[in-house]
Amino acid sequence: MALIIFAEEGIMESLKARILAEGQDLNHGILKVDSFLNHQVDPALMAEVGKAFAARFADLGATKVLTAEISGIAPALMTALELGLPVVYARKTKPVTMTDPVYVEAAPSHTKGMDTFLMVSPEFLRPGDRILIIDDFLASAQTINALIRIVQHAKAELVGVGAVIEKQFEGGRGRLTDSSVPVEALAVITSMQGGRIEFAAD
Amino acid sequence: MALIIFAEEGIMESLKARILAEGQDLNHGILKVDSFLNHQVDPALMAEVGKAFAARFADLGATKVLTAEISGIAPALMTALELGLPVVYARKTKPVTMTDPVYVEAAPSHTKGMDTFLMVSPEFLRPGDRILIIDDFLASAQTINALIRIVQHAKAELVGVGAVIEKQFEGGRGRLTDSSVPVEALAVITSMQGGRIEFAAD
Numbered sequence: 001m002a003l004i005i006f007a008e009e010g011i012m013e014s015l016k017a018r019i020l021a022e023g024q025d026l027n028h029g030i031l032k033v034d035s036f037l038n039h040q041v042d043p044a045l046m047a048e049v050g051k052a053f054a055a056r057f058a059d060l061g062a063t064k065v066l067t068a069e070i071s072g073i074a075p076a077l078m079t080a081l082e083l084g085l086p087v088v089y090a091r092k093t094k095p096v097t098m099t100d101p102v103y104v105e106a107a108p109s110h111t112k113g114m115d116t117f118l119m120v121s122p123e124f125l126r127p128g129d130r131i132l133i134i135d136d137f138l139a140s141a142q143t144i145n146a147l148i149r150i151v152q153h154a155k156a157e158l159v160g161v162g163a164v165i166e167k168q169f170e171g172g173r174g175r176l177t178d179s180s181v182p183v184e185a186l187a188v189i190t191s192m193q194g195g196r197i198e199f200a201a202d
Numbered sequence: 203m204a205l206i207i208f209a210e211e212g213i214m215e216s217l218k219a220r221i222l223a224e225g226q227d228l229n230h231g232i233l234k235v236d237s238f239l240n241h242q243v244d245p246a247l248m249a250e251v252g253k254a255f256a257a258r259f260a261d262l263g264a265t266k267v268l269t270a271e272i273s274g275i276a277p278a279l280m281t282a283l284e285l286g287l288p289v290v291y292a293r294k295t296k297p298v299t300m301t302d303p304v305y306v307e308a309a310p311s312h313t314k315g316m317d318t319f320l321m322v323s324p325e326f327l328r329p330g331d332r333i334l335i336i337d338d339f340l341a342s343a344q345t346i347n348a349l350i351r352i353v354q355h356a357k358a359e360l361v362g363v364g365a366v367i368e369k370q371f372e373g374g375r376g377r378l379t380d381s382s383v384p385v386e387a388l389a390v391i392t393s394m395q396g397g398r399i400e401f402a403a404d
Contacts, residue, residue: 024299026298026299026301030298030299031299032299033299034297034299034300034323034325034326035325035326036288038297038299039290039291039293039297039299039300039322039323039326040288040289040290040325040326041275041279041282041288041289041290041291042288043279043280043282043283043287043288043289044283044286046279046283047283069271069272070271070272070275070291070293073243073272073275073276073279074275074279077243077245077248077275077276077279077280078245078279080243080245081245081246081248081249084246085245086238086242086243086244086245087242087243087245088241088242088243089241089243089272091241091272092295093294095236095240095241096228096232097226097228097232097233097234097235097236097240097241098236098241099228120241121236121241123236123237123242124236124237124241124242
């Protein structure tokens with residue numbers, strides 16, 4: 001047990017160190033972490049992220065991990081690998097292979113200035129599925145709430161929400177439409193002001 | 203050595219079995235493998251894919267794995283994890299964090315009926331980098347050729363190309379603009395006719 005706790009502390013500290021060393025505050029609350037999460041990805045760090053989420057969510061009886069393309073895929077895949085579960089990523093563009101009816105929900109993005117539509121096929125989200133949502137960021141919670149609505153439409157059960165980085169100052173955690181499940185973030189940023197990134201105390 | 207060969211044969215056989223059991227021929231050469239690669243992903247299978255690519259490309263001295271979002275991310279991430287390398291995924295939509303000039307190449311998609319634009323930041327693709335391209339499909343080679351052009355513009359060096367599934371009947375391998383590097387596919391489909399999927403002999 002001590003080892004697991006130590007491993008979790010290790011990932012949180014190394015993740016925070018990477019955010020401080022490589023993260024760029026682009027103003028308006030936008031954090032650029034393109035060097036290890038959003039454009040270039042560090043697979044070893046993602047493997048640690050997956051282990052940390054798997055440890056935190058091990059006892060939920062999840063049957064599937066759900067994320068949204070694009071940047072949620074790496075942490076969700078590694079979490080699903082650790083938990084021995086399939087992972088489904090909600091599509092933002094309709095692939096040519098998606099010919100049957102799908103669940104669609106809009107996720108307004110203030111950083112993109114437009115709605116993104118998330119699509120999940122009912123083939124891969126069944127009534128009774130126990131869904132763990134993993135995404136790269138918990139910020140305004142618009143994306144995660146859209147995923148939660150899809151889970152509800154599918155009559156599946158949400159069992160937990162994990163985000164690699166939480167931008168606490170955007171208040172998304174309080175706006176999650178399902179507050180009954182555990183919500184875990186591996187690095188919680190309380191403020192970004194003038195390029196200075198502050199984390200919540202563990 | 204025998205073990206590695208055995209492991210590679212194992213992944214090829216299990217991948218082919220999954221394609222036969224779950225793949226759907228949507229006509230016009232379109233193969234739907236949404237249950238384990240393109241919408242729902244099987245992380246354990248992707249881990250095996252990563253090991254198989256890592257074994258085949260171990261001696262190339264690659265410094266980075268390059269792929270295209272979205273469905274290339276899972277196999278590329280697992281390959282990069284095995285090789286101990288970072289992975290870069292070319293973006294198809296410009297994220298708000300991509301503020302500096304980027305390499306952009308068009309990849310015409312006959313299945314989507316329009317051009318897709320692939321974008322890679324020069325921050326993560328440097329002169330001298332030795333690039334291994336990994337993608338989900340090698341079909342018409344339009345996407346992989348767009349990635350190769352980006353590698354060339356960046357004055358990086360292409361060292362290999364890997365695809366989880368090759369649709370040999372689309373002739374992409376012969377249209378790769380750089381034919382000097384090893385090209386590996388884990389499952390090579392020679393024909394899809396009337397729902398019947400045929401593989402090349404190993």
